[in-house]
Amino acid sequence: MAFSIFGIFAVLLEFIRPFLPLILAVFAIDLVLLAVALRNNGLPAAWRALRSALPVGVVAFMAGLVFVPWITGANHGNLAGLIDWLSLIGASVGVGVLALFLVWPPVALLRGKMA
Amino acid sequence: MKHKNDRQPQRAELNVDSSRRRFLKAAGLGIGSLSLVGGGIIASQPAQALATNARIVIVGAGAAGLAAANRLSSRLDGAQITLIDRRERHLYQPGLTLVATGLWKSGKMVDENQRYVPRNVDWIHASVSEFEPDANRVVTDTGQHVEYDYLIVTTGLHVDFDAIEGMSPELIGREGIGCVYDNPENANRTWEMIDRYTTDGGVGLFTRGPGGIKCAGAPLKIAMLTEDLAQRRGNRDHLHMIYNSPGAGLFSQPDMDQFLKEEFPRRDIAINWHHRLIGIEPEQHRATFATPEGNVRLDYDFIHVVPPMRAPDALGNSPLAWQEGAFADDGNWMEVDRHSMQHPRYPNVFGAGDCVGTPIGKTAASVKAQVPVVVDNLVSVMAGRELTASYNGYTSCPLITSRGQAILVEFDYNLDMVPSFPFISPYREHWVPWIMKDKFLKAAYNAMLRGRV
Numbered sequence: 001m002a003f004s005i006f007g008i009f010a011v012l013l014e015f016i017r018p019f020l021p022l023i024l025a026v027f028a029i030d031l032v033l034l035a036v037a038l039r040n041n042g043l044p045a046a047w048r049a050l051r052s053a054l055p056v057g058v059v060a061f062m063a064g065l066v067f068v069p070w071i072t073g074a075n076h077g078n079l080a081g082l083i084d085w086l087s088l089i090g091a092s093v094g095v096g097v098l099a100l101f102l103v104w105p106p107v108a109l110l111r112g113k114m115a
Numbered sequence: 116m117k118h119k120n121d122r123q124p125q126r127a128e129l130n131v132d133s134s135r136r137r138f139l140k141a142a143g144l145g146i147g148s149l150s151l152v153g154g155g156i157i158a159s160q161p162a163q164a165l166a167t168n169a170r171i172v173i174v175g176a177g178a179a180g181l182a183a184a185n186r187l188s189s190r191l192d193g194a195q196i197t198l199i200d201r202r203e204r205h206l207y208q209p210g211l212t213l214v215a216t217g218l219w220k221s222g223k224m225v226d227e228n229q230r231y232v233p234r235n236v237d238w239i240h241a242s243v244s245e246f247e248p249d250a251n252r253v254v255t256d257t258g259q260h261v262e263y264d265y266l267i268v269t270t271g272l273h274v275d276f277d278a279i280e281g282m283s284p285e286l287i288g289r290e291g292i293g294c295v296y297d298n299p300e301n302a303n304r305t306w307e308m309i310d311r312y313t314t315d316g317g318v319g320l321f322t323r324g325p326g327g328i329k330c331a332g333a334p335l336k337i338a339m340l341t342e343d344l345a346q347r348r349g350n351r352d353h354l355h356m357i358y359n360s361p362g363a364g365l366f367s368q369p370d371m372d373q374f375l376k377e378e379f380p381r382r383d384i385a386i387n388w389h390h391r392l393i394g395i396e397p398e399q400h401r402a403t404f405a406t407p408e409g410n411v412r413l414d415y416d417f418i419h420v421v422p423p424m425r426a427p428d429a430l431g432n433s434p435l436a437w438q439e440g441a442f443a444d445d446g447n448w449m450e451v452d453r454h455s456m457q458h459p460r461y462p463n464v465f466g467a468g469d470c471v472g473t474p475i476g477k478t479a480a481s482v483k484a485q486v487p488v489v490v491d492n493l494v495s496v497m498a499g500r501e502l503t504a505s506y507n508g509y510t511s512c513p514l515i516t517s518r519g520q521a522i523l524v525e526f527d528y529n530l531d532m533v534p535s536f537p538f539i540s541p542y543r544e545h546w547v548p549w550i551m552k553d554k555f556l557k558a559a560y561n562a563m564l565r566g567r568v
Binding site: 003004007011012013014017069072073078080083088 | 218517518519520535538539540543544545546547549550553554555557558559561562565567568
């Protein structure tokens, strides 16, 4: 039973719907922080801040590898075959990227203040 | 005196400004694109709605009825669409097995129909007590006559507890009796019984109603998740589990049938073939099964009762039901062409969901496949065009075998596996189908209710 691209987005929208206000609030705060950091310190400084925040993303990725099965009510013994392990890695990459982009704006702002 | 370096801060500022503008422009474009996609999803309209003043009645506001209402409201311009259902509450029924085995809280599967009824659809809060297709009308239990030009029947089915002597829904949660069907209250009480059984141990009887039932995988999932829970509690040795099949198989799809016939013995779940539950004596903890060799009485500490199911009486006793044949004998199901979902004797009537008599497919996944066919073909009838949409019998069961693993079983009328995701084997337990069942399928279901998938 195939899903179109719009269908996939429709499902994702339903999935995040209960958390949408929180997601939008966090996104808005991060965007504002990033805009302030860019205005104050410029884009090159912001890219440097991204590199500084990278370890947070890496730690979050590793935490994902350990904890994502447990969060889903399963354990690593339930993972069977390539699709499960690739999915775990993919989900953990997502966790890492999310953590990175959440932390980047405040780091960019703080680095500017400390510079 | 000007120095060369005096100009460099200005050039650096210009570079920062322009790169900042490019970044913000790209971010703005990204946000704008996402908004367009999101807005497109939320407010999607077909390229060209059919202009009509037809009266369309949809009986039943379950999964099929709401999905049909939403799809039709966007496909038609000017139609008078009426939805008839007394129920305010909407139940995500695929969640029942998860509630009954302690994996979900019941609140997760309860919603409100009001959230999904389109604004341009009239909702009559009543039940249909009579179908009069020769007069193109239905009659509600409040005596209201509702006439139509086109009818979509999505009533769902009736769980026939009375077909088991001594059984009633009030017994669920007492005397070791559980039943996952078909509301969260029953599922909650069933969990209390399973929780106690996997702690105290004893004889557990697991049954399956004969003929067509909704979510035919549920009785199997209840058995396997109960066994898994006992294992995790370290109490498995104190449980003697027996699955009673009313026939000679465990699952209609042959590969899954073979898998389960090997899996159950491996997990020390005994199987009684041709054992159809016909009676229960709650206070004696005794169940009676009809077998080819005569009636057999088995004592139990826990029993999972799965009653026979049939079309609601108003539908089953109407001209819309199969008048003869297996689907008439089995449950007085609604007669439809198995591919077009159109009624063969009343061409302005269509059916979808649990109430229809088709070889397989009383699942939410079947509804997802059937409703677009119903809507497409109904619009074709209205436009005087040939019916081209066809339902191939698609059905799906994320067969949870233990907490954390499931097999994503999808098949069609031919009983051939038709996996949606080629990279997920339908013959093997995986973690990913478990996540789909536990986390994502409800979102897909809600998107289906809104007519978006």
